[in-house]
Amino acid sequence: MTILSGSSCVNELAQAMNCELLCLKYTKQLKPVKKTMNRFKALETQARGYQVALEEMLPHIKFNEQGLVPAIAQQHDSKEVLMMAWMNREALDETLRTGRVCYWSRSRRGLWRKGESSGQIQQLKSLVLDCDGDTILMQVDQTGPACHTGRRSCFFYEVEGEVISINSEVLIDPGELYK
Numbered sequence: 001m002t003i004l005s006g007s008s009c010v011n012e013l014a015q016a017m018n019c020e021l022l023c024l025k026y027t028k029q030l031k032p033v034k035k036t037m038n039r040f041k042a043l044e045t046q047a048r049g050y051q052v053a054l055e056e057m058l059p060h061i062k063f064n065e066q067g068l069v070p071a072i073a074q075q076h077d078s079k080e081v082l083m084m085a086w087m088n089r090e091a092l093d094e095t096l097r098t099g100r101v102c103y104w105s106r107s108r109r110g111l112w113r114k115g116e117s118s119g120q121i122q123q124l125k126s127l128v129l130d131c132d133g134d135t136i137l138m139q140v141d142q143t144g145p146a147c148h149t150g151r152r153s154c155f156f157y158e159v160e161g162e163v164i165s166i167n168s169e170v171l172i173d174p175g176e177l178y179k
Helices: 010-016 054-060 089-098
Strands: 019-023 030-034 069-075 081-087 102-105 110-113 122-129 136-142 157-160 163-166
Touching: 054 089, 081 089, 081 102, 081 136, 089 102, 089 110, 089 122
Parallel strands: 069 136
Antiparallel strands: 019 030, 069 081, 102 110, 122 136, 157 163
């Protein structure tokens, strides 16, 4: 593979080769990276603050065979993990467009706008993707309980040695949540 130096024609050469440029962490030289390479992998060595257009990265998110990606919701101020659900591309697009979290319901086979029946909505504060582009972590502002059981978090079964204990109270009776 050819190593390119910082001349003014590097970008033109890379475009002609149908490549993008990746700054190598240790050599400070540029190396062409084929566009078919995973974009998340290609960006691993970039410095903090490096930016890529959202529209360029969205097609590289690794949705599974069902077209879904795991999405974890975390309360933005307390950092409490609230829930894990699934998003398809449409749910992700809606969440980014509206700022209100939307998931894909596997049981209902449709978009699930968090809180549409219970009123317990999630407002998006920030969204990050993991290093492989196959998991979403959202910082949210959760109204009331996040869990269908009426608890604040879906993660309330705590393993303690040989037993599992319930570690949180029901805040709202589920019968009242889903009238």
